[in-house]
Amino acid sequence: VCSMSRKGNCWDNAPTERFFSSLKREWLTGNLYPTREDATVDVRAYIAYYNSRRIHTTLGDIAPIEFEKYA
Known part of the structure; x- marks a missing residue:
């Protein structure tokens, strides 16, 4: 389900930004x-670097691809 926030709320775009x-x-x-x-x-x-090798502190200091393997 797509989320739709009210005008002026930036939360939907935060990950992209x-x-x-x-x-x-x-x-x-x-x-x-x-x-x-x-x-x-x-x-x-x-x-490719961002998804496979760059660590993300919000994911427990692992790359997104590694996080998805264990999620």
Whole structure:
């Protein structure tokens, strides 16, 4: 069931905003890409890193993929 919050409540977007904040701060800062394809490849590399290797303190200091294995 999709959750719908009232106008002005940011809770539904919080996980997405956090992800994009991490992407910009940890991965993209200072990078210049000659083509859109180069940027797409790099963002996909970050998503793979984010899900498989980057530890998350809210998940008990394990990667999301590991967390899903034991959940």
